[in-house]
Amino acid sequence: MTETCRARSTDGRTMTLFLTGPGPSLLPGDLVVADDGEESYLAQVVQPPLPASTLEPARPGTGSVIGRIGADLVPHRSDRAPFADAAVSPAGPDHLGALLDARGADLPIGTWSAGDGGVAARVRAAGFNRHSFLCGQSGSGKTYALGVVLEQLLLHTDLRMVVLDPNADFVRLDQPREGADAAQVERVAHMVRHGFRALGAPGNEAGREPMLLRLMTMPRRAQAAVLQLDPILNREEYHSFHQLTSTIRSSEVAEMVVEMAAQGGGAAALAQRLENLGLVDWEVWARDRRSAAETIAEEGGTTVLDLSGFRDPREPLAVTLDVVEHLWTHKEDRTPTLLVIDEAHNLCPPDPEDPLAAAVVRRLVQIAAEGRKYGLWLLLSTQRPSKIHPQVLTQCDNLVLMRMNSPADLGELGTVFGFAPADMVAASPEFVQGEALLAGGFVAVPSLIRMGERLTREGGSDVPVPIARR
Template sequence: MATDLSVTTAPAAWSSDGRTFTCTTELVEAPAPGDVVVLEPSPGQQLLAQVRASSPLPGGEGRFGGGGQAVQASGVVLGPLDASGGPTSAPVQPFASAVLRPASAPHLEALQRARGAGLEVGSWHSGDVEVPARLRAGGFNRHTFLCGQSGSGKTYSLGVVLEQLLLHTALRMVVLDPNGDFVRLGQVRPGAPGEASERLAANDIRVLRPEAGGGDPLRLRFRTMPRAAQAAILRLDPMHDRAEYNLFLHLDESYYEKGLGPMVTRLRAGEDDERAMAQRIENLGLLDWEAWAGELTSAAEVVAGGARATVMDLGGFRDPLEPQAVALDVVESLWAQRESRTPTLIVVDEAHNLCAAQPRGPLQTALTERLVQIAAEGRKYGLWLLLSTQRPSKIHPQVLTQCDNLMLMRMNSPGDLAELGAVFGFAPEQMLRSSPFFAQGEALFAGGFVPAPMLARMGARITQEGGSDVAVPLP
C-alpha cells in the first residue's frame, strides 16, 4: 500500500497482508534490523512485530520536515498482544496505518515466555532495551549449526548452551571434543551461582580421555562394530580389495572376539588372502593403537550405560585415525540403538574434522556418511546434531542443509555469509550481514530454538572452560 511521504509527519506503518509490515521514519528514529516493536493500528489494538530490514529511501532527505534522511523499514508481525503483553496466534487483518513504537522489556519477556523460551544464555538487546536472552529447549529437537571464526567466543558460548541444556532438560549428550575444550564441563567454577552449580554437579557427566590411567579411558571395541565400520578401520575397499574384503565379510566372529592380536596370529597361519590381511593389519600399525578397549569399557558402552553426558576428549592419540575410529564406534552404536528413541544430542565440535565436505580416507568417509544419515533421518528417532565449526563450507552440505537452528558469531568472510544466507533462509539477511562487526561473545540466534531472530551477548559460564589459547610471552 503506497504512502505519500511528502505529507508524512510521523512514523507510519502499514500491512497489506497482516503478516508483514512496512514503515517509514527518520533515520535517527529508525528501528534497526532485529528490533522488536509494537504497532497500534487502532485504539486498543496492539501488535508485536519485528523489524527485519531497513534502507534509506532515495531522495528522502528532508521528507519529515527537517534535514534528516527518510528510511523505510520492513518486518514481520509476530501476533496480537494479549493481556500479559505476549503475542497470540490469532490472525491479523491488513491495516492502512499504525503507530509504531519500540517494544518494552515486559514485551520482550512476554514474547519469550509465550514461545516457551526458558534457557537463559545471555542478554538480548532490542533498541535501548535489554533483557535476558532465552532459548527454547524444545527447539533442540532439530539439528543446530554454530559457526564463528577464531576468536569469536564460539567454544565458550557453546559451553554456555550445553550448561543450560544440562540444567533444564533431560537430554542425553554425547560431546565429540577434539581439543579438550569441554573436559571440565562437570567442574563448577569458583563464584558460580550456588543452586545452579549444585544441580549441574549432580549430573552424571563422564569425561573419557586417551591416556591410560588418566581417569575414564576413551576406547572402542572392534568386535561389536558393524562389518562396514570394521572394514573402514582396516581400509578395505569392497572393489579394489575384492578378495580380502570378501574374506573379511565371511570371517567367523571367533577370529576377532579376543582382539586384533590373536586375529593376526590366526590369519598368519592361513591361506594367501588370510596372510595378506594379517600383513595389512600389521602394516597399518593397528596393533599399536591405544584405542582398543580390551578388558576396559568402551565409549559406546559408557553412553549406552546411561551416562547423562559423555565428553570424549579426542585429542592425544598417537595415530590421527584413532579419534575418527572411536567417534565412528559411538555414532554407529547410537544409530544401531535408534529404535529405543532415547532423546540424544550429539555435539560435534570442530565438526569439519568428523563431518567433512570432502571426506578423506575410508574412516572419515564412513563417519561422514553415518552423520549424513543421522542428519536426514535421526530426528524421528530422537538423535539430534549440534555442529560447531569456523566455516560452513567445510561441513558436508547434506548435513548443513538439514540444520534448522543457526547460532552465528563473528564471521568476516563474505563468501561464508553468502552461503549461510542461502542455506538458512529464515535468518534475516541484514542481521546476518552485521556478523563481521560482532564483538567477542555476541551471536545471532535464528530458527526454531528462539522465539524470534535475536542478537545476543552470551553470559558467563557456570563450569570451567577446558581449553584456552596459548598467550604470547612478554618480557
Template sequence: MNPSEGLLAHSSDGRTFVYVGKETFAVVPGDIVVLNTEDSGMVLGQVLDCNDPAALDDGGSGVLLGPLDETGVPRPERRQPFRNARLSEPGERHLERLQQVSGATLEVGTWRSAGHEVPALLRAGAFNRHTFLCGQSGSGKTYALGAILERLILNTELRVVVLDPNADFVSLGEARADAPAAVADRLSDTAVRVLGADTTGHEPLRLRFSTMSRQAQAALLELDPMRDREEYNLLIHRMDETASSGLDHVVRELLVGSPDERALGLRIENLGLDHWEVWAGELPSAAEIVSSGSRATVLDLSGFEDPHEPMAVSLDLVERLWAERTSRVPTLIVIDEAHNLCPADASGALQQALVDRLVQIAAEGRKYGLWLVLSTQRPDKIHQQVVSQCDNLVLMRMNSPGDVAAVAHLFGYAPSAMLRTSPFFQQGEALFAGRFVATPSFFRMGARFTKEGGTDVAVPVAAP
C-alpha cells in the same frame, strides 16, 4: 497520518509491514517495535531491514508477530492487514512476554532490542531439531557452546555426547569457583564422564573391533567387498575372534596362515592397527559406556598418535547410536570442529563412512531422538546435506564475506540484514535464529557455570 509525525507503517497482507517517515527513536534490523493501528489496536512487529542511511526518509520493512492484549502478550490470532500505524518503542514486558509465550525458558545470556535488555531465553524443547553454531576463531564460539550445553545438562534429561577434538569441553562437569551454589550442587549430582587417550589422565577412550558394524570394520581396513573379496570374506569369518584374543593375536595367526589370511594380516599390520592404543581389550568401549546409560559423555579426541584412532572411535559410537535408534532415547550428538569429522569432501574410507552416517542421522535421526549440534569456524567446509537439515542457527563473529554469504544461502530463516552485521559482533555476541528462539535475536552470552576451554594462548610479554 502525516509522515512528519514519526515512522508510519502499513501492511497489505497481515504478515509483513513496510514503514517510512522520520525516526523519533533509533531502529535497526532485529528490533522489536509496537505498531499502533487505527483499526486493529496494537500489534507487535520486528524490523528486518532498514533503508540506506543516504535515503531522504527513514524506512524499512519487517514482519508482524501478533496483536497485543492489554498485558502486552502477543495473541495467537490471525493478523489483519492495515493501512496506517505509527511505530513506537516496545517496553521490556513486550520482550519478556514474547519469549514466554514461545515456551522459551532456558536462560543463556541477555537480549538487547530497541534500547532494552532482558534475559535471553531459548526453547529447550526445540533442540529436537539439528543446530548449527559457527564463528571465526576468537568470536567466543567454544564459550557459547559450553554455556548452552551446561544449561541443557542442568535443565533437561537429554543424553549428551560430545565429540571434542581439542579437549575444550573436558571440564563440562566441573563447576567454576564463582558458580552459584545451587548450580554447583546440581552439577555434582550429574555425572559427566570424560574419556580420552592414556596421556590425558581421563577414563580410557576405547573401541571394540568385534562389535563394530561390518561396514565400519571394512572402512577401517579399507576393504571393498568385491575388489578385495577374499580378504573381505575372511573379515566376515575370522575377525570376530578379536573379541576374546585381541587384534594383535589374530594378526599373528593370520600371518602364518593361507595366502589370503596372510594378505589380511599384512593389511592390518601395514595400516598399523595392531599397535593402536584405542582397542578396548578388557575395558568398556565408548559406545558401551554411552549405551549403558551415561547421562553426559565427553570424548576427548586429542592425544592419540594415529589421527585415524579418534575417527574410528567416533564412527563406532555414531554407528552404535544409529543401530539402537529404535530405543528412541533423546540424545544430543555434539560435534565440535565439525569440519574435521563431517567435511564436505571426505578423505579416505573411514572418514567417508562417518560422514555417510552423519548425513543419514541429519536426514532421518530426528524421529528417533538423535539430534545434532555442529560447531565450526568453516561453514563452507561442512557437508551440505548435514547443514541443510539444521533448523537452529547460532552465528557469531564472521569476518569473511564468503562465509557470511554461505550462511545466508543455507539458512533462509535468518534475516539477511541481521546476518550482515556479524563481522561487527564483539566477542560473545551472536545472532540466534530458528525454532529455539521466539524470533531472530541478537544475544550476548551469559556467564559460564563450568570451567571453559578453548581460550587463546597469550603472548608472553617481557617485564619492563
C-alpha cells in the same frame, strides 16, 4: 517518545515502515509496537527505514508482524489483521519477556536488547529437536558460547548428550569456574548428579576413563573402514576377513594377527594388513573394559569424548565411528540424544580423505537426513560453513551466528538459513566477542544477543603472546 515512524500492513503478516521525522533510528531485529488506535501489534524490524539525504530519497523499511498484543502483553499470532496507519514505538522489556514466555523459551543464555530495554536471552529447550549449527571465526567466542548452551541443556533437560571434543574444551563441565558463588557451585553439582563423564585417550594424565572401541562388535562396513578394505577393490581380503570373524578364537587384534598369520594364505595377508596399518599398536582396543559406545548406552547423561592426546589420529576417528554407528544401530530405541560436534569440519568435511573419515561422514549425513524421527539430533560448531558437508549443513534448522568476516561464508549462510533476516546476517562482521545472531525454531524470533557467563571451567584457551619486559 516523539513519534518518528508509522507503519501499515496490507496482509496482517508483513508491514511497511515510514519515517515521519527525526528521532532514534531502528535497527534490524528490533521489536516494535504498532498501534493503530484500536489494536496494538508486536512486530520485528526486518529492514529499517532510511531518511532522505542529499544523495538519496527516503527509503521505506519492512517488518514482520508477530501478533496482536493481548491484555497480558502476549502477542497472539493467530489474531492478526491488516492495518492502514499505525504509530510505531520501541517494544519494552515486558513485551520481550511476554513473547519469550509465550513461545516456551526456558534456557537463559545471555542478554537480549531489541527495543526500549533488555531482558535475559532465552532459547527453547524443545527447539533442540532439530539439527543446529553454530559458527563464528576464531576469536568470536564460539567455543565459550557452545559451553554456555551445553551447561543450560545439562541443567534443564534430561537429554542424553554425546560431545565430540577435539581440543578438550568441555572436559571440565563438571567443575565450577573460579570465583563461582555458592548457588552456581550447587547448580554445577546438580549437573554432575544427573550424569556427566569425560573420556580421554588411554593413559591420559587426567586419569579419565579411557575412550575405547571393540572391533568385532562394529558393523561390517565400519570394520572394513577401519581395516581400509574395499568390498570391490579388495574383494578377496574382504571376503576372507568376514569368514574368519566367525572362526577366529580371539577378539583382540594382536592375538587375531597371530592366529591369522598361522593360517597362511588369505588369512596371512590380512594379518599383514593389520600390522601394516599399525592397528596392533593402537591403544583403543577395549579387551575386558567398556568401550565408549557401551559407556554411553549404559550410563546415559552426558559423555564428553576428548579426541585429543592420541598417538595415531586414526584412533579417535575409529572410536567416533564406533559411537555414531552404535547410536544409529539402536535408533529404534528412540532415546532423545544430542550429538554435539565441536570443530565439526574435522569430522564432517565435504571431501573426506580416507575410508575411515568417509565412513564417519556417511553416517553423519544419514543422521542429518533421517535422525530427527528417531530422536537423534546434531549440534555442529565450526569456523566456516563451507568446510561442512552440504548434506549435513542444509538439514540444520537452528542457527547461531557469531562474528564472521568472510562475504562468501555469509552469502552461503544467507542461502542455507533463509529464515535468518539478511540485514541481521550482514551485521555479523561488526559483532564483538560474545555477540550472536540466533534464528530458527529454538528462539521466539531472530535475535541479536550477548552470551552470558559460563558456570564451569573452560577446558582449553588460546596461547597468549609472550610480551617482553625491558
